[in-house]
Amino acid sequence: MVTAWILLAAYVIDRLVGDPRRLPHPVVGMGKVIAAVERGIRRRWTQPRSLRRAGVLLPLIVAGGAWGVTALLLWSLSLMSPWLVWIAEAWLISTTIAAKGLRDAGMAVYSELRKGDIPAARKALGMIVGRDTAALDSPEMVRGTVETVAENIVDAIISPLLYALLGGAPLAMAYRAVNTLDSMVGYKNDKYRDLGWASARLDDVANYIPARITALLLTLCAWLLRLDYRNCLLTVRRDARRHPSPNSGYPESAVAGALGIRLGGYNVYHGVASFRAYMGEPLRTMEPEDIILASRLMLLCSTLFVSFCAAAAWLWTGG
Template structure:
């Protein structure tokens, strides 16, 4: 009984349900915004350092991740308020609730035919150009970003929270935020953001594959075609430029039978992305509604799995 109570009221469980219920309240300060301001300030200075942009970028990764870890470790170790700080940093490090909220808002706009507003809503979730997308393209793009960010926004942060507490979670989030801001293969960030992109690839390597596994398990329990997904995921995931993004994306594409990939425009340049999932099957509104249910079920299964490993490792 005591073990059950400790499991149910553990930090990862409470943080997950706070995230699902509250999302990211706009009026509360959020560490990611502070990281964004820090990186904007750091960029100009890093470009003036002498070792070269790649070496400067690597030093920025160490400074940012190490600084985030140290700051959270300090606040969570304070007497009296440390427990509240731990809960806040754990909750703020998970982003599934906000992802679901913004995704549902975008889907509602698409469903109502408000394409201009829908393009802006989907554009806020992705780095590609959305201004010329029609309804099917918007639905496919929304499915892609939802499935990819299930790992980046929830499974990976939860993995590091369970592994090393809020401080390790925010060391990971610091690297992930750097990758989202600097990890582009553009002239501006090709060298400076190289270390951030590689570090994020390394840190998300295992969580991405665990996300695909949790998706398959959730899909099996929901009666989705998990066997065909299992046959295709490894090869399709390896076809992507990213070593990690293809795992949850391919899993969702096959489980819900909708195509992903194809032509996209990034920073004014056309790019042909590898195709994932069954060829030529569009993402309907109903499929997107099912992806939300799949994501929540997957998240809860992942939480259960991580908690079970954590509990049994302490016995």
């Protein structure tokens, strides 16, 4: 019963408060720890083979440390009052969720597009994507925003909630550490190919089941919002595996199918063009309102899933 209320409280906190800049955020601390551990590893090991072996240390130290520190904190608070544990756990879990931040980021791009301020829209999009945005037109900015909203439904909402259900705040924080590792070192370039491989693989494993749950939930959400739920499911079955990521294709193809648009295509990173497999069919031209629709899908999906998690926790403990 307590777990159910903690999960619901964490989700409400995120929806109402998000990530206030004036408060310290655990992910910022994780980023500093990752950078420090990486420097230490590179000072000690320099050859590709040794770096590849040392790459296993990153998730062990960072994710294991995140779990251990969180568990120790909650145990210390339990010596004073169970209420302190519940409050701290709800707050910590809320920091692993980013439904409000994801919606706000998407709406920032939408607002500038609606005003016709293309340079400002490009700047807003550049805050949430890694691709070059300086030459993008309105449909391409819509595509970039919708792809970002869709992809992050998994790692910013569904996965942390699932791991919070299974292991409370410690496991949710360990998952967030894995995801942060992937975003910092999980690249297949010359710098991180050897050091970051374990972090990237662990992130793929951690998101494998949540990504597929998300696709099913998005199909249900498309039906509830009177979008094309049949095409949503069809597009997932046809296109999800074409994505270079074993997981990102599931939410992206689901959103593309529900909206009747085509995601994927050419992106430019630091002046170099890169092609990503198409998701969905271009049944119509993308419009700024697609950002709103994608955000509605994301918010409904997150609300349904936290409700399912709370119900599962309640049933798990015998009601």
